[in-house]
Amino acid sequence: MDAVVDQVSRNSLMSIAEACGAAIACARPLSRGETVRLNQSAGRILAETCVARIASPPFTQSAMDGYALVAASGLTEGTRLMIVDRVPAGRCGRRLSAGEAARIFTGAPMPEGADAVVMQEHVERDDTSIVLTRRMTAGDNVRHQGEDIEPLEPLLKPGIRLDPRHVALLSAQGAETVAVMSRLRIAVLSTGDELQDAGAMLSGAAVYDSNRPMLLSLLGQAGHDAIDGGRAPDSRAEIAERLRMLSERSDLVISTGGASVGEEDHSLAALRHAGGSGRVLKIALKPAKPAIVGSIGPAAYLGLPGNPVASLVSWLILGQAMVGALQGRPHRPHIGYPLAIAAGFARRPGRTEFVPARLVSDKGQEVRVEIIGKGSAAQLRPLALADGLAEIAAECADLRPGDLIRFHPFSGTFQG
Template identity: 60%
Template sequence: MTITIASRAPEQDMGRQKALLPVPDACRRAASYATPLRAAETVSVFEALGRTLAAPVAAELAMPPFSQSAMDGYALAAGDGIHSGARLEVVERIAAGSVGKRLGQGKASRLFTGAPLPEGADAVIMQEHVEREGSAIILRRPIRAGDNVRYRGEDIEPFEPLFGTGERLDARHIALLAAQGIARVGVLVRARVAVISTGDELRQAGAGLGAAAIYDSNRPMLLALIAQAGLIAIDGGWVPDDAERLAARMRELAGRVDLVLTSGGASAGEEDHALSALDRAGGRGETLKIALKPGKPAVVGAIGAAAYLGLPGNPVSSLVSWLILGHAMVSALEGRAPRQRLGCPMTSRSHFDRRPGRAEFAPARLSEDGGVEILGRGGSARLRPLVQADGLAEIATDNAGVLPGDTVLFHPFRDGFVV
């Protein structure tokens, strides 16, 4: 992921970060631990939203299925062209869903958008461009063959490939399937993703807080993100900072899900047990130090057939890591290559100081003049800037600071939570 912004990176700052793994490489490493799903089922197109195709789909019909009018107007046989001022007799009226009679020279058929062209007609003149006189029309501009006509098959021909295996279906795909008369499609079973929160300091909503405790926000957030992505979210509960207990929970969940997430304990401190627990659970994996902010540390691996992703404990770090590494792993589960989040290039209205060396995602909101405002140094543990934001501004790895007028990539929340 890059942005088109001039680099102001001191060489010494870049040198400190050379050991960090670039985000695309981290995504590939994470995806390598995911075993593609094989089980499939057939569902109605009304239930196909967010599902992933298990097999390619080809067109069964031409689209449009017949040559039709693109406008409300009059069909006629234009041939080599009809000049302005020509007078034609209107012989019939054709509504959408009706079929007209053969049309001769010097004749016209009144018809409406989507109605089939009668045999012999090759053009449609808009109703605004004629004058009606009794049973005749007078053209107020010249007309040529092909004007305002949608020809049979100009959009899609029969047997043309529509979608490939691994395509994630949204409302656009469902519209095309329905227009083809396809009632049911074969899709992969939904990936099952379990979320475990870790940390002695965490308490659950409804429980009292001690002097050094906080409420668990990551698990509810991640479960919501998983559900929003169209996956099956499974609550794996909370586990204290104990590698053996965490390993037991991970091992139990790995036997019935496709991806296990843990939140917290992904770094290398004495109380960070994610990698150790993965090993004790009989899994394999590694800690990644990623050129990403927030979210530098993450643990990736597998326990049997289930992939594993250990996320940082701070909420914004956890969210960003899920959107990037989680996207890569879910894509691999569903048999497709991860697709880079391109974002929308937008002009920053903010001054944002930072050290280069990591791609940074900062909460940002849209400004009234069409730019984006980066919401200060929100920090990876602060949720208020995240809630106030319209999305995330991505700042390039080699950029040493954003000035007003610089370009950043903006990732809106309205579609950025779909992996």
Template identity: 55%
Template sequence: MARAAAWAFPVSSVETAPLPLSGGRVLAQTVRATRACPPFDQSAMDGYAVAAGAGLTRGMRLRVTGRIAAGQEGTAVTTDTAARIFTGAPLPHGADAVVMQEHVERLGDAVVLARSIEPGEHVRRRGEDVPAGRILGSPGLRLDARHVALFAAQDIDSVVVRRRIRVAILSTGDELCDAGDISLGGPSIPDTNRPMLAALLTRAGVEVVDGGQVRDDPDTIAEALVALSWTCDLVVTTGGASVGEEDHAARSLIVAGGEGETLKLGLKPGKPAVVGRVGGAAYLGLPGNPVSALVSWSLLGRSILARLEGRPFARPRGFAVPLAGPFTRKPGRTEFLPAKLVLGGDEPALAIVGSTSARLMPLAEADGFAELPETFASGAPGRRVAFHPFESFLTP
């Protein structure tokens, strides 16, 4: 992954995005808290604000002198008075605790404590969530709904982010056609890789450029690479990444005036891949089989995209889940297999549902990928292997 990412250079241009539309964007500046959150001591419960001092004992009677809802201010309380208060409302002057409404008996304009009360009970202190000056986000952070909420609490309405990365997707292959254009009885097959990758990249907040389809010819592919490379940050091709007579990815890159290398990964599916640069763009040549393309993109493509966006990327490790049934295979390469979580036992188990790089139905039925290390030859039920949920393995 590091060798693939090394061919890309971070995009430096930035823009300002409205906070509600910043999800999925990559932060380009440090964001600090300009005010404490909560901005004042406030009630964490519906109840009564009191001045507990050294402690209030069960059975004490306190006169209720006010009512404070969220967004309101109340008058001060003393050691023998209380104020009706609601969650989120500011504590009145003199108050240092809140008695839950379940722990008092209301008698007219007074309450009687049903338990002893100590200072600090059910109070959210000013700045206990976020103190003023704390760093909330650093450059390279991919924003999501959590960060949007955190920034909004600071009265931030826009953020400076890197501009969207532009990625072109180009399919190669004489046999391909767009879905809906296939000729009945002909040798064509629908192109699955281009729409699959476009869906992934769109979800990642990337600006996708549809490079279309080109035939298996180095000069034709090279011409398309040149045209796309000057308007995009990354050009991705699918098909022709191996070293056969009809595999033209590496050759086309050179014909286009680019440079690169062929990676022979100890990976199944997805062993062959071509990485490099052409024009002003990074280049990634993926295998043609759809599962191979998906796995290769998830490992290589996401590392390149992270580099372009100026954010860190680490190889996904998954988490250990026991196999639901026995599984055998030929060892030698790290393998990613579609797998489904099986529930109902003491803990979830993993059922492998597919073992070839060209089948799409197992992929659609699976919950993620099981990763088998290169030394794995056979495993009995209960043997733990790494599991990568699609939610994490396919998104940046």
């Protein structure tokens, strides 16, 4: 692991892709799994390939409310057909011959001999017969057996995050349970002499800890088992002891604060003192230029910056890459949506920048992105007002209204 991190750390600033590669190299895929009820599987990671048990549709059926008939080589407008049966969903009808029709409803099995369904809006009806008001051909408004799914066809691959769409697909196959990866156990430790927990009185230069509650909430929202590791002062020995204890019951240990190489940055030294290994990564990223990736005992380790916006950005990029690796999923970075910005934004090129932003539109005009705040890594209010993060490419200098950026909505970004 150290050799991989060494290789990508030689340059003064590494790319985001290189940093993700270094983070992934520290996270070994886990093999723990369990079987859960299908209706409780949303948000879990699929552990095994799911194969179709039956065809879908399981039988040839009507796609509309209307009348089943024998179209053969075609029936012209004005053709009269005698109504001889009624076929609701869940019931099989009698065989139809030429000149006959059966009242049929969506999803009902096609009667033997029938090969088309005329919509009820396209007939004129009396008590015993219908008259076509349009031409009909064989196959009209019919769903054929297996046209969606054939038996034994692979449906879902391991590593996907199940959601209600997948639950519906597997339910239609008669599945009651599904094999999923066990939830990741992820511990979060805050470090810093200045931190106080909510409810305590602030004194002197103390501030309330916002990173740990934020990260624990993110982990819970993403379906992980979040472990509150508490907070430790700026002491190498105390941080090391906390890291050692957390690593014994976690798959990934996260610490916030002290992730750089200053004299008050103790995370890397504490990691090594606890028997772990790792490196500081200097990334072409704003905020969150420094981060630490490594391992300690059986757990992967990620050291995040102390400023809250930087901590969030680093987690969304590096943390989610590590989570994917632990779950055995291929790394797929968030791409974002290309959108124009509503107003100018001053910046220096050189690092990819993520800033809080919201979506705006004026009187039906196209949706644009409005950057909130001045890009400070310590300000939480712009983050709370934002709809997502605006990603500004490293090579971009000052932005003008109408310039394109990539927008990452929070609605999808927090689920990794």
